[in-house]
Amino acid sequence: MADPLPISYLNGAFVPLSEARISPLDRGFLYGDGVYEVMPVYAGRPFRFEAHAARLTRSLAAIKMEDPHTRAEWRELFSTLITRNGGGDQYVYWQVTRGAEFGRNHAPLPNIPRTVFAFCAPLPVTPATTFENGVECVTAQDTRWARCDIKSVSLLANILLRQLAVDAHAAETILLRDGELMEASASAVHVVLGGVIVSPPNSRKILPGTTRTAMEEVATIAGVPYKSASVSEQQLRTADEIWISASTREVQPVTKLDGKPVGTGKPGPVWRRIHEQWQHYKRELTGQPW
Numbered sequence: 001m002a003d004p005l006p007i008s009y010l011n012g013a014f015v016p017l018s019e020a021r022i023s024p025l026d027r028g029f030l031y032g033d034g035v036y037e038v039m040p041v042y043a044g045r046p047f048r049f050e051a052h053a054a055r056l057t058r059s060l061a062a063i064k065m066e067d068p069h070t071r072a073e074w075r076e077l078f079s080t081l082i083t084r085n086g087g088g089d090q091y092v093y094w095q096v097t098r099g100a101e102f103g104r105n106h107a108p109l110p111n112i113p114r115t116v117f118a119f120c121a122p123l124p125v126t127p128a129t130t131f132e133n134g135v136e137c138v139t140a141q142d143t144r145w146a147r148c149d150i151k152s153v154s155l156l157a158n159i160l161l162r163q164l165a166v167d168a169h170a171a172e173t174i175l176l177r178d179g180e181l182m183e184a185s186a187s188a189v190h191v192v193l194g195g196v197i198v199s200p201p202n203s204r205k206i207l208p209g210t211t212r213t214a215m216e217e218v219a220t221i222a223g224v225p226y227k228s229a230s231v232s233e234q235q236l237r238t239a240d241e242i243w244i245s246a247s248t249r250e251v252q253p254v255t256k257l258d259g260k261p262v263g264t265g266k267p268g269p270v271w272r273r274i275h276e277q278w279q280h281y282k283r284e285l286t287g288q289p290w
Contacts, residue, residue, distance in 0.1 A: 001124065005085035008119040009077060009094075014084060017119050026115050028097025030104060032154030034115070035059035036095035038247045039078075039210075040123055043286050044087035046078055047247075051210040059151045060096060068096060068114045075290075077118065085120040091248055094118035095153055124248050131275070134255030134267045135171035137244065139236075140164050142175035142182050142205070149204045161185040172244050174236070174257070177205060181231040184244055188212040190251075192241035192270045196225040211245045214281075215274065222277040224270060241268035250278060 008017040027033035039052045046052075053074055057067045069077065078092055099112040144157040162185040165173040172184040181200050183189050188209040190199045197219055202208045219226040236242065240263045242254035251274060253267035 002122040005090060005120040005122065007081065007084040008117065009081050010117050011113075011115060014080065020117070020119075022115055022117070023100035025102060025104070026097055026100040027110075028095070028115060028153055031106075032152065032156075033063070034095055034097030034153045035063065035065075035151050036093065036153050037151060039092045039094075040247050041082055041088075041090045041092060041120075042123075042282055043089065044082055045286065045288070046082070046092065046290050047282070047285070048210050048214055049075070049078070049290050051213060055151060055208065055210060056094075056096070062147070062150045063098075063152070064109055065096070065098060065114070068116055081118055081120060089123040090120045091123050092118060092120050097153070126250065126252065130252055131267065134253040134262075135244070136169070136256040136259075137172045137174050137184070137242070137254050138165055138168045138170045138258055139174045139176055142177040144175075147204055148182075148207055149202070151207055158185045171252070171254075174242075174244075174254075176233050176236075179233050181233065181236045182206055183209075187244040187246040187249060189236075190215070190243045190245065191231055191236060191239035192243075192268060193235060193239055195240075195270065196227060197270065197274075198227055198229050198231055198235075200231055201228045209245065211247055211250065215245055215251055215278070218274055218277045218281050221281070222273050224273060239263070241271055243271055243274075251275060 004017055006016055007014055008020045010020045037052045037056045040047045053071055060067050095117055097115040099114045101110045101112050140161055161173045172187055174184045174189055175182040181189060183206050190197055200206055216226050242262050243251050244254060245251040253271040255262050255265050
């Protein structure tokens with residue numbers, strides 16, 4: 001991963017990231033009491049800002065917090081932050097925690113000034129080998145908590161699950177619960193069954209993905225059938241194609257699962273169609289208001 005870009009935002013000020021500081025009593029630091037978003041930026045233009053901002057607001061509401069900024073305020077903040085970091089292709093990470101209180105109390109939830117932080121980093125470039133050969137994934141039982149629909153900064157379970165992939169020299173860990181596909185440690189998962197793209201339905205067990213929603217729209221444009229439905233472990237393991245998607249990955253083909261080939265062992269024709277349409281979709285958005 002490339003180093004982050006130099007300018008960050010913290011509680012109303014744009015400061016060098018290397019100098020940004022929060023209190024050790026911040027509830028995000030002590031408890032993981034906060035939520036976050038990651039949004040790609042193409043040619044200086046945030047991608048699907050409204051969807052990311054809406055998900056942040058939903059996550060905040062789920063942990064009994066109001067969004068500290070209006071949409072217009074977030075837009076101004078990100079426009080300045082992206083510009084100060086040179087524009088171009090990057091991504092924005094932003095998070096809101098409940099703030100810092102003097103002491104450590106589980107409850108009642110304090111009504112204190114929120115901590116708002118954001119920084120940028122270069123958008124990862126997908127290697128050409130991924131387009132040619134796909135990526136490998138491993139599977140594991142889903143050991144996360146019961147509210148995966150909240151994009152919480154409490155990510156220890158995800159980190160440990162992702163480490164399983166690192167240990168296996170794989171790209172991701174795909175998660176199974178009660179014999180059904182959920183998602184991956186930091187990605188959504190999609191399968192192709194008989195020419196139809198299938199994604200597990202949104203629930204409290206799955207984060208509603210913004211890239212997933214964009215992929216659904218791209219599939220419609222490309223004329224590829226799509227549906228949201230439960231995917232069994234057997235369907236996953238016998239799928240024609242498997243994909244993972246995330247804000248910093250776009251949509252990538254999985255060609256090996258737990259050491260066994262997926263489909264032909266090469267990126268499939270449906271993925272290639274979606275990938276081509278996705279690039280066209282991004283180009284169409286360049287220069288348009290966000």
